[in-house]
Each structure stands twice: as structure tokens, then as C-alpha cells.
Amino acid sequence: MEPGPAQQWGDARRTAARLDAEHVRAIALTWVDNAGIARTKTVPTARLAPAVQRGVGMSPVFDVFTSDDAITASAHLGGPDGDLRLFPDLERVTVLAAQPGWAWAPVDRYDQLGTPHPGCQRQFARRMVDRAADAGLVLEMGFETEWVVTRGPEAGGRPDGPADADDALDHPCAGPAYGMTRVVELSDYLRDVAEALALQDIDVLQLHPEYAPGQFEVSTASADPLRAADELVLVRETVRAVSLRHGLRASFAPSVVAGQVGNGCHLHLSLHRGERSLHRAQDAEWGLDPDAVRFLGGVLEAMPALLAVGCPSPASYLRLGPSVWAGAYQCWGVENREAALRLVTGAPGDPDGGHAEIKPFDAAANPYLAVGAVIAAGLHGLSTGAALPPPVTGDPGVLGVRERARRGIVRLPSSLTESTDRLAESAVLREAMGEVLYGAVIAVRRAEAAHFADSEPEEIAAATRWRY
Template identity: 30%
Template sequence: MHVDRQELDIHNLPGIKYIRIQWVDLTNAICYRVIPISYFIKILQSPRPSISITKSILGLVHLTLAEGFSPIGEYLYVPDITTLKLCGYAPGYATLMGYFEEKSPKQNVPRSLEYKVDLCPRTILNRIVEDARVSLGLEFLVGFETEFILLSSVSPVKAVNEASYGRASGLRTGSPEYLALEEMLDALHLSGIEVQALHKEGAPGQYEIVTAPLRPLQAVDALIHTRETIYNIANKHGLYATLAPRVYGNSCGSSSHAHISVHAQGESPVSSASPNLTDVEASFLASVLDHLPALIALTLPIPESFKRMADGVWSGGTYVCWGTDNREAPLRLSNATSPSTRNFEYRALDGTANPYIAIAGIIGAGVEGVRDQVELKIKDNSGDIPAANMDDRERGALGITKRLPLSWDEARENLEQDELMGELLGGNFVTKYLNVNKTLAESFDVPSETERSARLLAYY
């Protein structure tokens, strides 16, 4: 159970009238039920505090049920009281995340697994992180950059301004967009989420909010709350916020870069592969790079994601490589000379990906590299020339021999064939995830570019 009845009491929540019990499905849609606080307290007083949800919820795309899912059966959704956050964007509301659990214990499994649901995104991430901590003494911090575009009109698409990267003209005091942005920051502060920066990004109406690093599960919970804050406050101000990976064909796309740092118990020697990495960090990085072609199906999950990832546009490029402060590499080493703040920026991630699954895959792949002491063979591409601008000989000298999948179909095939990903996430999960992923892509597959764009904006 993830509920401690002593932790939550109606008298300790002055002004809270409603609880939003919230989850994120396999398409990265944020879902919730609104429960009056008086009834929520009754739920907590029940023998098994939870709400019932149809098992089809994780396979439902709009009103289409993906292959392998059934309308029969229910899960229990068990609230995790440690995730309680005030909704700074909605006075009188608080949110809770939770875990999907089976109603009845599964047979022939260890007792600790008898209620676990192998499709629950939070359960998967928590399992991978806990296994790394218990078996290897590894812990992680994760911070996110949330890029989004503010529109004053969706049809036709019209941005709130045309200001480019870093320009003060995109942050004018009293402008409709800055009033909304300022309220977003205030709301996040009220919710207990530390914001490190807000700035104007490169595309029309595009902004970025940077939130502080936390442990992986808490970091993703905070990311979901950040996104809901952005969506709701934009709506309150008559604006529309979107995480769609590419809104304009001739300008920057939007990402959701994750900064991941690896922390081992005790001292880890400096790696022979790079003076800026420990052996643990080098093995972690090596394994993430090895499995990057499969991870892309989790971190760039829809065909439109591949319209953002390209060479020469600072989106991370299309070669399997890494580099110190190299924004044309899918993995950038940031703060390289500072052991306390050094981290890997995973750049091949956008706002259409379920972040619980994405971070679970990335960390899981890296942990197996540490477990197996995988050697880092790809060298630091920190020079002036991105991998895409090198010839084969130059790339070969750095150990850069593979490209990322250049299409959605190729990424899906890579995930299906990657044995480690199947072991980490579970074979049943990979199959069901790919089925849902296919159904989602089909929902966007319409002849009209205008209609396809409209559907994408409506969903993300």
C-alpha cells in the first residue's frame, strides 16, 4: 500500500475542496478524476484506499481500444500521499499521483509483486530506480527543461509574438503572454516546485521553463505538474499552450530535455575513456548510447517527433554520439568539470513521450552498463565539427559508427528487437506499448496537413 492514513487529514488542508487523482497513460495523456475532499477522506478510511479504473484505460486512444486490451476488468488506482501538491493554478484543488494495482493478487509470483501492474508507468520507473539503489548503490537526479509554444489562435495558428531566442521583446511587462508566464512561475512556487529559469526560446511564441533536479520519480511527477500548470494558466489567459514537437516548418521545434546525473556510493575512479567522467558515469553513458536506437521509440514516440530531430538545427542530430557541451549530439555532457553538478543532457526527448517510461528506459539501460562495466568506446565529440559534418573517416576516429533511426517505423523495430529493453520494461509492456503507439499514430494519420497539425495541437 502507498497510503498512510496518518499523513493526510482534512484539517491539515485548509481551503482544499477537491483532490485531482491523476495518472499519465501510454500516449502521454494526463488524466484525472476530481474527488471532493470529504469523500476522499472516506476513501482513505476504507480497508484498501483506492479508486477503481477500467483496465482498458491504458490501451484507450481517444475512443479506440488498442490491440491486446479488453473492456473487461478493473484496476485499483492507489494514491501515493507523498505526491500531494497544491494546484497553484486552481485554488481549492490539490493533486495526487498513484500506482495501478491488481484488485486480486496474482498467482505464482513473489509476494512483493502479487498486486503490481506491469503496464503502470510509475511502477516501472520506481522498480528500475530502486533496483539500481539496492543492487549497485546508484542514485540519480533528474531535471527537465520544458519547452512549449504559446498561441493566441489555433486555427489559424498564430503565436503570441515573433520574438526569437533570448529576446526581451518576448517578455514585455504587461503583455498577455508575460502575465500568463509570471502566473505560471508563481503557481509552481506555490506547488513547491523550484523553477531555476524562464526564458524565450527560438520559435515564435516559444518559451522554456527549467525546473530543479530531483530523484527520478519525484522529478517526473513535478514535470507532469509543471505541464498541467502551463496548460491551465495559458487557458485562463485566453491562450493555448502546446508541447507539440514541431508547430512551424521553418522554425525551432519543442523538446523536453532531461538532465540526468549518476551518483555512486563511495569513490569511483576517473575513467580512462574521458578525464571528465568516472568509471561509473562512463559505463552508464556507454550503455545508453548502445541502446539509443531502441530508446528513441520511447523518447520520440510519434512520426511527428522525427520532424524535430534533424542535423544542423541544434536538436541533437541523428548520429549515436556524445559530446561536452555539444548541442548537435543526442547526449550532451553538461558542467563537465564539476563533479557535483555534472550531468548528461538527453536531448532526443520531446513532450509527446510518457516521461515515466522514457526516464525508466534511459536509466535502466545505463544501469545495466554499470552492472556489466561496459567500456565507453565512443569518444567525446567536443570539437568544432558536429558528427553530421564529418566524413566517415573523421566519425570513425571518434568511434561514431551508427545513426539514430530516421523514421518512426525503424525506431519501433529497434525497440521490438532490443532484448535488454524487453527485460527491463517487460516483454508484455513492450508489446502493449507498441500497440498503443501504433493506434495513436493512426489517429494523426490524415491526408490534410492542416487537420494533422490541428489534431497534434489538440492532443499535446
């Protein structure tokens, strides 16, 4: 969306009038920073049209905020100088079902002269979608969102208790993993989550209990990558709002309790040329069209660097271990949930079935950075003719070191410092992001790693638990 075109004034006035008729009095305008935190400026509904025409001011320093609100600096960003304008995307304005009187819209960021801000993550994602289109590819993406709910302080819960105790968090139910017990005990809560998402036109595929205590997951239908990233932001904040209305508190942190299974945010993607799925090539091995092989080969090749985008917190590496279905090894497999890249074959005969899943990513990731970086890596693989090695079956974590070496199975980075080093070496992602955005991401990752360098796992989990 171009900033403030005159013809949008009328559309914004009509949207504001519709919102006012629905008793919406304020609109949250959100962007997601490089630490993965959703930040906001809010405007009264009556000010929507001026916001669309002239934008809403904010400082560019937010691009170098860390998750604990400390401020670092890059070569291009940092300090008190400068200003940007936030322009809401009118097409994405959504009335918030769990926050009466409120609406939401994502923003694109520009400078005061109307030039796109080179650090805008949402515009980075859009540029990568456009690059894919120029290569004749249409991508669809979708996310699985995992979270843990606890009783809030007002309900007598202990959300900030010691993270190393088994009962540190007061969960509203103690049912088995994936157990119907959790659905029964929290049926009103889950119904309200489903209803709120439906009212906001979020197409939910599944909503169910997960593995860890108090953990749930919602999977949403695939969409174009930019919309998928928008919807992920909206899903998280909707779950958070519904949780609060039920006296609960939701954490999307990668590691809620150190030593327990953490929250992932798996990214699913499918590739098409026009209406033709590249996951349904007749007589092709694994059903993959050669272009799909090259694209996914590029993603797998870039996975160590992509971890600094999709696993951006020191807490991410408390979750990213072997043999917990997090995808700790740089390998791929057909329906293998231990592989970093899982090929989902889909039902036979389904012409739209089949896609790939990136397992390591978690909810600390900025979704716009995630989808943009994955597309950039895949397009590089497409242009260079990347290949996929033989698929891995079973759990690579139980293989001996020599056997993994023989098969070429490499452990992915096990710390934020290591993955950031790999990102710093990636000419592909540097070119795709541009110097300003790339430099800010590196600076934030270095600052996060340094801040927690001497922290124990329990301290890291406790410090990040309620930041996401």
C-alpha cells in the same frame, strides 16, 4: 506506496482536513498513459481517505489508448474487461496554485486484490530506481520543458489554423528568439508561471524565451527520478492552467507547426555513489568515473530503442532532424548540443557539478517510462562494461556520409516505425518493463504509426498540436 494500508487512513484524513481549510474542494488523481497523455480521475476532498484506503476504479484499457483516444490492443490488454484501482501518493498531494479549489496527486495502480499492476509506468520507474540502488548508484534527474503559447479562441486567436502557413498560429508576441522582447510583452504571464510553480514547491532553475515563435522553456532542479517525473507532469499542467488564465493556450507537442523548431523535453541525469559524484573523478578522462562511462555507454548504445519511449509520436520525428539541436545522431559530445548524449561538465571546482543530457526526448513522452527506460539501459551498460566511443565535436549533420561512416556516427531512427522496430528488438527494455507494459507500449506505438502512415507533416502537426 502500498495500497490502502490501515495506518494511512489517519494521514489521509488529516491531509483532507488541511486541504479543506485551504478551500480545496476536489483532487485530480493523474497517471500518464503510454501515448504520453495525462489522464485523470477526480475525487472530492472529503473522499481522499477512502481513495487512499480502497483506491479509485479505472479500466486497464487506458494502457492501450492512443493520443487521439482510439483504442488498440496488446496480447495482455484491451477490451472492456477488468478493473484497476488508483491509489494517490499522499506525500505528493499538492495544492494547485493556478486552479483555485483544486489539488493534485499522482497515483500508483494496483488490481482489485492489491497486486501491483504490471502495466503501471510509475511503478516501473520506481523499480528501476530500486535496481540502481541495489547496484550502489544514486541518480538525480531533471527536465527542461518547452512549450509554445498562442492566443486562445476567446481572444480571437486561430489555434487550429493551417499548419503550413507562417502565421498559422496567433502568437501573443513576435519577439526574437531568446529575446527580452518576449519577456517584456509577457512579463505578467511569466511572473505568474514562476509564482505558481514556486507555490507548489517546484524549484525552478531557469524560465526564459526559446527559439521558435511564442516558445518558452522552464528548467527545474534535479531530484530523484520518480519525483522528477511527477514534477514534470505538475509543471506541464500548471503552465497550461496559467496560460488559460491569461487567455492563452499552451502546446507541448513535439511539432507545433511543421517545418519549425519543435518542443523538446530534454532529460538531464547525474550519477552518484553515496555523496560522491561520478562526474568529478580526478584524473579521469572527461571527469567521468569508469562506472559513469559504462552507464552512459549503455544509454548511448540503447538510444535507437529509447527513441520509441522518449519520442513516441509521429510528430516527434518532424522535430528530430539534423542541425536543429535535437540530437538526431547516435553520438555523444562534451558540451555538444547536436549530440544525442551531451556531457555537461559544469563549473570547475563545483563538487556537485557535471551531468549528462539526453537531447532527443520530447514532451509526448511518458516521463515515468522515460526515466525507467534510461535507467534500465544504463544499468545494462554498467553490468556489461559498455564503453563510450570518441566524443564528437561540431555538427555531425554537416559531415559527408563517408566521413560519418568513418567515425561510426549513425543517424538515429527517423520514424516512429523504425524506432519501434528497435524497441521490439531490445531484450534489455523488454525484461525491464515486463511483458505486460512492454507489449502495451509496442502496441500503442504501432497503432500511432499506422494511423499517420499516409499523413503529410502538416496534417500530423495539426492532429497532435493540442493533444499535448
